[in-house]
Amino acid sequence: MTSCERxxxxxxxxxxxxxxxxxxxxxxxxxxxxxxxxxxxLGYEVHDHDEVELKSRVALPRDSSSAKYVExxxxxxxxxxxxxxxxxxxxxxxxxxxGDHSIAAGTIAGVSRHFRDRGQTLGVIWxxxxxxxxxxxxxxxxxxxxxxxxxxxxxxxxxxxxxxGLAPAVDPEHVVIIGARDVDDNEKRIVAESGVTVFSMKEIxxxxxxxxxxxxxxxxxxxxxxxxxxxxxxxxxxDVAPGVGTPVRGGVSFREAHLFMELLADSGLxxxxxxxxxxxxxxxxxxxxxxxxxxxxxxxxRAII
Ligand SMILES: [Mn+2]
Numbered sequence: 001m002t003s004c005e006r007x008x009x010x011x012x013x014x015x016x017x018x019x020x021x022x023x024x025x026x027x028x029x030x031x032x033x034x035x036x037x038x039x040x041x042l043g044y045e046v047h048d049h050d051e052v053e054l055k056s057r058v059a060l061p062r063d064s065s066s067a068k069y070v071e072x073x074x075x076x077x078x079x080x081x082x083x084x085x086x087x088x089x090x091x092x093x094x095x096x097x098x099g100d101h102s103i104a105a106g107t108i109a110g111v112s113r114h115f116r117d118r119g120q121t122l123g124v125i126w127x128x129x130x131x132x133x134x135x136x137x138x139x140x141x142x143x144x145x146x147x148x149x150x151x152x153x154x155x156x157x158x159x160x161x162x163x164x165g166l167a168p169a170v171d172p173e174h175v176v177i178i179g180a181r182d183v184d185d186n187e188k189r190i191v192a193e194s195g196v197t198v199f200s201m202k203e204i205x206x207x208x209x210x211x212x213x214x215x216x217x218x219x220x221x222x223x224x225x226x227x228x229x230x231x232x233x234x235x236x237x238x239d240v241a242p243g244v245g246t247p248v249r250g251g252v253s254f255r256e257a258h259l260f261m262e263l264l265a266d267s268g269l270x271x272x273x274x275x276x277x278x279x280x281x282x283x284x285x286x287x288x289x290x291x292x293x294x295x296x297x298x299x300x301x302r303a304i305i
Contacts, residue, residue: 004091004092004093004271005043005044005045006044006045006046006047006090006091006092006093007039007044007045007046007047007092007093007094007095007300008046008047008048008049008087008090008092008093008094008095009035009036009046009047009048009049009094009095009097010049010051010052010083010087010094010095010096010097011027011028011031011048011049011050011051011052011097011099012027012051012052012054012076012080012096012097012098012099012103013025013026013027013028013051013052013054013056013099014054014073014076014098014099014100014102014103015056015057015099015100016056016057016060016068016069016072016073016076016100016102016144017068017069017073017100017101017102017103017143017144017145017147017148018100018143018145018245018277019141019143019245019246020245020279020281020282021057021281022245022279022280022281022282023098023099023100023245023276023277023278023279024056024099025279025280025281026097026098026099026275026276026277026278026279026280026289027051027097027098027099028280029243029278029280029283029286029288029289030097030275030278030289030292030293031048031097032286032289033286033289033290033292033293034290034293035095035097035293035296036048038293038294038296038297039296039297039300042297042300042301042302044300047092052076052079052080052083054072054076054079055072057069060072064142065136065142066136066137066139066142067136067139067142067144067147067156067157067160068142068143068144069144070136070144070157070159070160071159073102073105073144073160074157074159074160074163076103076106077102077103077105077106077109077160077163078106078163078164079106080096080103080106080107080110081106081107081109081110081113081163081164082110082164083107083110084096084106084107084108084109084110084111084113084114084272085110085111085113085114085164087110087272088110088111088114088115088271088272089114093270093271093272093273094107094111094272094273095272095273095274095275095296096272096273096274096275096276097275098274098275098276098277098278099276100144100145100245100276100277101128101132101145101148101230101232101274101276101277102144102145102147102148103148103274103276104148104149104152104230104274104276105147105148105151105152105160105163105169106163106164107228107230107272107274108122108124108152108169108170108228108230108272108274109152109163109164109166109169110164111228111271111272112166112169112170112228113164113166113169115225115226116166120224120225120226121171121174121223121224121225122170122174122224122225122226122227122228122271123174123175123176123219123220123221123224123226123227123228123269124152124170124174124175124176124220124227124228124230125176125178125216125220125227125228125229125230125264126149126175126176126177126178126230126232127177127178127179127229127230127231127232127235127252127260128177128178128179128180128230128232128234128235129179129180129181129182129232129234129235129246129247129248129251130146130180130182130183130232130234130246130248131149131177131180131183131187131191131198132145132146132147132148132149132150132232133147133149133150133155133183133187133190133191133194133196134146134147134150134156134184134186134187134190135147135150135155135156135157135190136156136157137186138184138186138187138189138190139184139187140184144157144160145277146184146187147160148160149175149177149196149230150190150194151163152168152169152170152175153168153169153170153171153172153175153194153195153196154167154168155190155194172194172195172196173195173219174219174220174223174224175196175197175220176196176197176198176199176216176219176220177191177196177197177198177199177200178199178204178212178213178216178235178252178260179199179200179201179204179235179236179251179252180198180199180200180201181200181201181248181250181251182246182248197215197216197219199212199215199216201250201251201252204252204256209252209256209259209260210259210263212260213259213260213263213264214263217263217264217267217269220269221267221269224269225271226269226270226271226272227264227267227269227270227271228271228272228273228274229264229270229272229273229274229299230273230274230276231273231274231275231276231292232276232277233275233276233277233278233288233292234246234247234248234251234277235251235252235257236251236252236253236254236257236291237249237250237251237252237253237254238251240252240253240254240257240288240291241288241291241292242282242283242284242287242288243278243279243280243281243282243283243284243286243287243288243289244277244278244279244282244288245277245279245282246277247282254291254295257295258295258298261295261296261298261299262298262299262303264299265298265299265300265301270299270300273296273299275292275296278292
């Protein structure tokens with residue numbers, strides 16, 4: 001189970017960081033798939049705060065810079081920092097429904113700030129097909145959803161790296177990426193020099209998900225006071241999760257993801273979660289959202305026996 005009996009859900013329908021539109025409908029799809037009821041059925045007190053208000057790209061001038069829409073994204077992330085910090089102090093376990101992955105630059109900064117104010121440390125597990133460690137200089141696309149993790153550890157756009165004012169937001173020593181299989185060439189250099197630990201699909205294949213999760217929990221959880229899971233749905237194999245903007249073949253299977261979530265629940269270390277990059281436009285009758293809700297239940301302690 002988790003550290004808290006209360007779960008607060010926030011929808012963040014932001015698609016400014018992604019290339020394809022549609023992830024702004026992610027929160028709605030997860031609600032239709034029954035995320036609130038699924039968590040309530042496990043005995044949690046669940047509060048849904050509806051959508052965080054933000055501008056869609058329709059309301060903004062077209063941006064084709066090396067970090068598209070970054071000014072607006074930084075504003076939204078600043079608000080998410082405050083929301084996450086307040087939620088942690090409530091106390092509750094916040095779940096942020098994206099939206100594209102750039103929102104994690106705000107949510108994780110806010111959760112980390114809460115811990116730091118108490119002399120504590122936050123670990124991060126970044127479940128993803130990508131490393132999300134580009135900077136405006138290295139990114140081939142300029143899409144900011146490929147930059148939040150590097151921003152959290154101090155690389156990249158000055159607005160993105162200083163959300164909430166305390167930079168870097170997290171210590172790379174306690175950051176683990178799981179499921180990576182598509183890392184840009186220039187991004188590889190940042191990954192290597194940053195000090196984060198990466199368990200790519202190769203390690204998952206060789207070691208098995210059980211051992212990878214055990215090691216990940218050790219790195220993100222043994223010298224920290226809790227783990228923020230930033231779950232990019234594209235980390236799952238496209239056969240399980242077709243409803244994403246950037247599918248990459250050869251991903252984490254349903255069974256592997258279940259095992260990961262169950263072991264995370266067993267650890268008791270989960271303190272906050274992002275569920276991002278769900279794109280209902282690409283989905284088949286909402287089955288990706290339904291699979292995700294099923295997996296989330298495992299992370300919150302639904303046991304087989
Ligand atoms: Mn991502």
